[in-house]
Amino acid sequence: MKSKIVRRLLSIVAVAGLMVGCGGKGENSAKNSTQQDSGNGAVTLKIALWDYSNTEYFKNIFNSFSEKYPNIKCEAVEFSSDEFDTSILTQMSAKTDFDIVFNKDIPTINALISQGHIMELDNFMEQDKDFDKRNYSGLIEQLTMDNKTYGVPFRKDNTLLFYNKDLFDKAGVAYPKDGMSMKEYEDLAEKMTSGEGNDKVYGAHTHTWTSNVSQYARRVEEFNPIDSSTYEALIPYYNTILDMQSKQFTQDYGSLKTSNIHYSGVFYNQQAAMLEIGTWYINMLCENADFNWGVCSLPNDKGEANDKAVGGVTPVSIGKYSKNPEVAWEFIKYICGEEGAKILAQNGILPGFGGEAVNNIFDALPESHKGVPENLSRYIDLDTYVIEFPMSIKAKEIDTIINEEHSAIMTGTETPEEGIKHMTERVNELK
Amino acid sequence: MFGWVKGKTVEVSVRKRSTKFRNTMVAYSFILPNLIGFFIFTFLPIVFALILSFCEWNAGNSDIKFVGLSNYITMFTNDKSFPIALKNTLYYTAVTVPLTLMVSLGLAIIMNKPIKGKEFFRSCFFFPYIASLVAVAVVWMALFNPDKGPVNQILIKLGVSVPPRWAASQTWAMPTIIGLTVWKNMGYYMIVYLAGLQGVPRELYEAAQIDGAGKWKQFTNVIWPCITPTTFFVLMMLIISTFKSYDIMYITTQGGPGEATKVLAYHIYNSAFVSLKFGYASAVAMVLMTMVVAISIMEFKAEKKFTDYL
Numbered sequence: 001m002k003s004k005i006v007r008r009l010l011s012i013v014a015v016a017g018l019m020v021g022c023g024g025k026g027e028n029s030a031k032n033s034t035q036q037d038s039g040n041g042a043v044t045l046k047i048a049l050w051d052y053s054n055t056e057y058f059k060n061i062f063n064s065f066s067e068k069y070p071n072i073k074c075e076a077v078e079f080s081s082d083e084f085d086t087s088i089l090t091q092m093s094a095k096t097d098f099d100i101v102f103n104k105d106i107p108t109i110n111a112l113i114s115q116g117h118i119m120e121l122d123n124f125m126e127q128d129k130d131f132d133k134r135n136y137s138g139l140i141e142q143l144t145m146d147n148k149t150y151g152v153p154f155r156k157d158n159t160l161l162f163y164n165k166d167l168f169d170k171a172g173v174a175y176p177k178d179g180m181s182m183k184e185y186e187d188l189a190e191k192m193t194s195g196e197g198n199d200k201v202y203g204a205h206t207h208t209w210t211s212n213v214s215q216y217a218r219r220v221e222e223f224n225p226i227d228s229s230t231y232e233a234l235i236p237y238y239n240t241i242l243d244m245q246s247k248q249f250t251q252d253y254g255s256l257k258t259s260n261i262h263y264s265g266v267f268y269n270q271q272a273a274m275l276e277i278g279t280w281y282i283n284m285l286c287e288n289a290d291f292n293w294g295v296c297s298l299p300n301d302k303g304e305a306n307d308k309a310v311g312g313v314t315p316v317s318i319g320k321y322s323k324n325p326e327v328a329w330e331f332i333k334y335i336c337g338e339e340g341a342k343i344l345a346q347n348g349i350l351p352g353f354g355g356e357a358v359n360n361i362f363d364a365l366p367e368s369h370k371g372v373p374e375n376l377s378r379y380i381d382l383d384t385y386v387i388e389f390p391m392s393i394k395a396k397e398i399d400t401i402i403n404e405e406h407s408a409i410m411t412g413t414e415t416p417e418e419g420i421k422h423m424t425e426r427v428n429e430l431k
Numbered sequence: 432m433f434g435w436v437k438g439k440t441v442e443v444s445v446r447k448r449s450t451k452f453r454n455t456m457v458a459y460s461f462i463l464p465n466l467i468g469f470f471i472f473t474f475l476p477i478v479f480a481l482i483l484s485f486c487e488w489n490a491g492n493s494d495i496k497f498v499g500l501s502n503y504i505t506m507f508t509n510d511k512s513f514p515i516a517l518k519n520t521l522y523y524t525a526v527t528v529p530l531t532l533m534v535s536l537g538l539a540i541i542m543n544k545p546i547k548g549k550e551f552f553r554s555c556f557f558f559p560y561i562a563s564l565v566a567v568a569v570v571w572m573a574l575f576n577p578d579k580g581p582v583n584q585i586l587i588k589l590g591v592s593v594p595p596r597w598a599a600s601q602t603w604a605m606p607t608i609i610g611l612t613v614w615k616n617m618g619y620y621m622i623v624y625l626a627g628l629q630g631v632p633r634e635l636y637e638a639a640q641i642d643g644a645g646k647w648k649q650f651t652n653v654i655w656p657c658i659t660p661t662t663f664f665v666l667m668m669l670i671i672s673t674f675k676s677y678d679i680m681y682i683t684t685q686g687g688p689g690e691a692t693k694v695l696a697y698h699i700y701n702s703a704f705v706s707l708k709f710g711y712a713s714a715v716a717m718v719l720m721t722m723v724v725a726i727s728i729m730e731f732k733a734e735k736k737f738t739d740y741l
Binding site: 085086089090092093111114115116117252253254255257258259260320396397400403404405407408410411412413414419422426429 | 489490491492493509511569572573575576577578579580596597598599600601683685686687688689690691693701704705706707
């Protein structure tokens with residue numbers, strides 16, 4: 001009888017055991033190694049990042065840094081891009097001694113700050129005479145929390161409206177221009193929509209991210225994700241985008257989402273005349289497009305032309321458990337400074353560090369790549385840069401809610417009014 | 432003389448006992464590695480999660496703060512996502528489990544017959560189970576693409592003017608995922624049922640046939656009672672796996688549209704790794720575990736009752 005009870009208990013515990021680990025999502029294995037002084041004063045910096053193996057500019061910058069500082073080695077610890085946030089939070093919770101942590105976006109750096117996993121950089125900045133905050137278009141000031149700075153912008157990307165000049169020329173339609181209203185944008189999309197079935201060319205392409213709608217309103221500062229009282233400003237923008245979708249000037253959100261269709265292929269294959277996307281696409285178009293293309297600022301209903309940019313930032317931080325924070329600061333200063341910026345710009349990537357040198361590299365792109373527009377610097381070097389998601393301890397939670405309601409609105413599950421109402425209520429309920 | 436015999440008896444008995452003890456120790460030594468693993472990686476985390484469910488902790492450098500029943504109270508009073516996730520979990524389980532059971536049993540019965548090329552068909556049905564979930568999900572989502580997917584194209588050809596928008600619709604997103612789950616798992620449970628069916632004694636079929644039982648009577652009076660233990664096994668495994676399932680939702684819909692496919696395990700993941708509320712996530716995990724354990728206990732009891740004749 002007793003053994004029966006024991007057996008029964010054991011089987012229940014075994015069942016319970018099966019319940020454990022539902023959060024065991026594929027965390028990419030990181031290359032394990034220790035950072036050690038190798039006796040000759042050499043230091044190895046352990047750097048947490050994503051996309052290292054398939055991105056040239058990381059390797060170029062690290063090599064260039066190691067050439068300048070032969071005693072400092074860079075060891076990249078790469079995580080999957082999609083799972084980076086979870087991976088880095090888990091690693092840092094285990095107090096992994098990363099010297100450098102790249103942050104994918106503002107919600108990630110906020111999460112790391114709230115958990116105390118990254119260092120304040122204010123002392124480094126103040127004591128280092130070579131470092132000048134003014135080179136970052138006001139981004140450093142926007143990366144502070146409680147008046148403390150935790151990251152330096154490595155990359156920034158502002159969102160632009162890319163268009164296919166060849167398709168516009170063929171249709172005899174004037175190119176999109178800075179400061180268009182949303183109505184003008186929709187009219188243009190209508191004029192540029194043509195064909196049927198596999199030959200159909202959509203007037204515009206709206207990718208599935210929330211930012212593909214919210215950034216129209218965010219650029220003109222009508223919408224602020226961390227201020228729920230501004231959410232209603234999104235309604236007219238959702239109405240326009242949904243109207244374009246229902247009239248088939250753009251592809252259907254649900255179809256794009258379920259098929260995992262990437263925006264890049266749609267534009268490369270000339271299936272869409274306009275695409276709202278970040279400046280990282282400049283590099284991709286240089287490499288892949290065999291047509292002429294152009295850019296202009298995002299349409300909006302406040303008459304804002306091209307004086308403001310909106311987009312995301314990739315901040316770099318020093319890990320709290322770093323054994324070599326001073327060396328790590330030297331590394332950050334280099335990769336986020338003019339030398340690192342030049343390497344990024346040469347790869348078609350917009351660095352956080354601005355200035356003439358970077359502008360000149362972008363303006364020289366038409367000489368080396370076919371189809372690239374002149375004077376790109378007009379769109380990358382702007383006085384006002386609005387971060388798409390301001391710093392907030394609740395950023396990740398708010399981001400999740402906004403994304404969920406965005407999918408409900410875009411699939412027609414909720415009207416924009418209902419979706420925004422739910423979004424506001426849910427964000428207000430966050431403790 | 433007697434004393435010697437008595438001594439010998441005692442000696443033999445002691446030797447027997449020591450052999451028994453040695454055998455027991457050998458047996459324990461075999462299961463010990465597994466038990467240690469279970470204790471460290473399963474039992475301790477459960478205990479830790481239980482303690483954590485009464486605390487507030489963000490997995491960072493902040494202290495673990497005891498908050499009593501606060502997480503449980505929040506779950507049932509303030510968190511609007513929890514009842515939605517609970518309802519979705521129950522819906523997903525309530526439909527997936529019987530559907531998988533029926534489909535896999537049906538397939539097993541067909542595959543148990545002497546049909547031509549059955550090995551090929553068995554492999555076909557088993558293939559989704561061994562294929563990567565990501566690959567299977569991509570194929571499934573392509574089939575059910577609301578605009579260009581072959582399923583909707585066929586429905587339009589059949590005269591359905593407005594076919595469902597499947598994963599892009601709040602109403603149809605969950606049925607789409609349920610279909611994917613059934614398709615993925617049916618092969619595995621078909622194999623389990625096949626093993627069960629092959630254990631049914633041939634004489635019972637013959638006796639039933641002699642008594643004039645038709646196919647349906649044979650199924651209800653011979654096959655079904657004989658495979659009841661298999662059915663309980665399948666039922667338990669399915670309930671456990673569907674209750675804690677979240678990978679399919681993560682890959683296909685990310686819990687959307689809106690919160691249409693957000694299940695409890697997904698809510699736990701979001702609470703822990705997105706909202707960094709590990710205490711709250713542990714409380715939800717405890718509720719989920721309690722539900723599974725309760726259902727499992729009921730199943731154990733039911734199994735005993737329904738398999739008494741075996």
